[in-house]
Amino acid sequence: MGGTGFNIQAFLAYLGEDRDLAMELLAAFVEDAPVRLRSLIEAAGSGDADAAVRAAHSLKGMCGVIRDQEATAQALDLEMAGRRGDVAALRAGLPALEQSLARILERARAFLAA
Numbered sequence: 001m002g003g004t005g006f007n008i009q010a011f012l013a014y015l016g017e018d019r020d021l022a023m024e025l026l027a028a029f030v031e032d033a034p035v036r037l038r039s040l041i042e043a044a045g046s047g048d049a050d051a052a053v054r055a056a057h058s059l060k061g062m063c064g065v066i067r068d069q070e071a072t073a074q075a076l077d078l079e080m081a082g083r084r085g086d087v088a089a090l091r092a093g094l095p096a097l098e099q100s101l102a103r104i105l106e107r108a109r110a111f112l113a114a
Helices: 010-015 019-046 050-063 068-086 087-113
Strands: none
Touching: 010 019, 010 050, 019 050, 019 087, 050 087, 068 087
């Protein structure tokens, strides 16, 4: 990971220690990321590269907002695979993004619950 994954302290610092804004952004992430991930999984499963591009692009932006470089890069890779119509690469890259999102969601939920 090399320090590129989600780090709540770095995220807060990026937001100027604005905990309210952090709560708002993370609540939106927790609500929407699983929906977008399901859309991506379904699109990859059905071979719908265009729908996969849309879902991966949304996830890329969401991960960028919370400053997780690793998940952002993973979503970008999936977006580009979809743009190429490379469904096999989409399917192959999904597990890594799923793991990253699970990690982010766990940390985000813990922060929101504190």
